[in-house]
Amino acid sequence: MVGRHRMFVRRRDGRVEVRLNDLGRAVAREAFGHVVAAQQDPDHEWHVTLSAPIDPSSDQDDPLATLTRQNETSNNAELAVMTLNEQFLNDAEAWAWLSTLQVALRATAVANGLLSDEKLAACDPELMNFVRTLQSFLFELAECL
Amino acid sequence: MDAGEPLGGTTTGTDVITENVVVAKRPWNVVVWNDPVTPMSVVVVIFKRIFGYSDNKATQLMMTVHHEGRAIVWSGQRDRAQVYCVKLQVAGLQSTIEQDE
Numbered sequence: 638m639v640g641r642h643r644m645f646v647r648r649r650d651g652r653v654e655v656r657l658n659d660l661g662r663a664v665a666r667e668a669f670g671h672v673v674a675a676q677q678d679p680d681h682e683w684h685v686t687l688s689a690p691i692d693p694s695s696d697q698d699d700p701l702a703t704l705t706r707q708n709e710t711s712n713n714a715e716l717a718v719m720t721l722n723e724q725f726l727n728d729a730e731a732w733a734w735l736s737t738l739q740v741a742l743r744a745t746a747v748a749n750g751l752l753s754d755e756k757l758a759a760c761d762p763e764l765m766n767f768v769r770t771l772q773s774f775l776f777e778l779a780e781c782l
Numbered sequence: 783m784d785a786g787e788p789l790g791g792t793t794t795g796t797d798v799i800t801e802n803v804v805v806a807k808r809p810w811n812v813v814v815w816n817d818p819v820t821p822m823s824v825v826v827v828i829f830k831r832i833f834g835y836s837d838n839k840a841t842q843l844m845m846t847v848h849h850e851g852r853a854i855v856w857s858g859q860r861d862r863a864q865v866y867c868v869k870l871q872v873a874g875l876q877s878t879i880e881q882d883e
Contacts, residue, residue, distance in 0.1 A: 691864060691877075735873075740873075
């Protein structure tokens with residue numbers, strides 16, 4: 638039996654080994670970079686996902702809660718960027734990768750209207766490839782956490 | 783006892799006495815919404831990490847989100863619900879809070 642190539646592997650010391658090639662790291666870099674940019678730029682197409690309502694029944698969300706969300710999302714994205722070229726991630730770094738990749742995946746879906754299985758199946762191949770790549774990263778990272 | 787003094791907090795709300803009438807405050811729910819792109823295993827990992835749920839409970843909640851479009855993943859005081867909702871959003875899930883009906 639031929640084993641599939643794994644992109645993330647949990648080591649016995651608890652660290653997560655990153656086995657992404659240059660292309661894989663380029664995709665991760667693009668995703669992390671967009672999350673950082675979207676936090677800072679209200680006109681970024683991902684910004685709306687990062688500022689979703691917390692309590693839709695209220696006219697305005699608690700400013701402290703939205704600030705906390707902004708800070709924590711930024712911290713995760715910046716930690717992910719800083720560790721982009723590392724071979725091994727500790728638990729906090731791996732969690733930052735997973736959270737930021739998941740934010741990127743959802744933001745991509747929302748920005749492109751991929752809100753149903755039908756819309757997802759009908760999207761253009763390049764976008765579909767980006768979505769599938771992020772999903773595969775997330776699937777394997779989730780197995781390590 | 784003063785009117786409005788809590789009789790003891792629970793995770794599902796706080797009872798108060800107002801002129802000898804016990805009024806149960808309605809709890810706040812943390813809701814997670816389905817989307818077509820998030821891998822199921824990611825949702826389970828996030829529920830376990832944020833709430834400390836068992837694998838079984840996290841999987842059951844994920845399946846509820848998947849099949850019903852949403853699931854209440856936690857109920858209790860508003861402040862805590864808001865904190866959990868923010869944690870879920872930071873982890874990339876679509877989450878909101880709402881007061882129990």
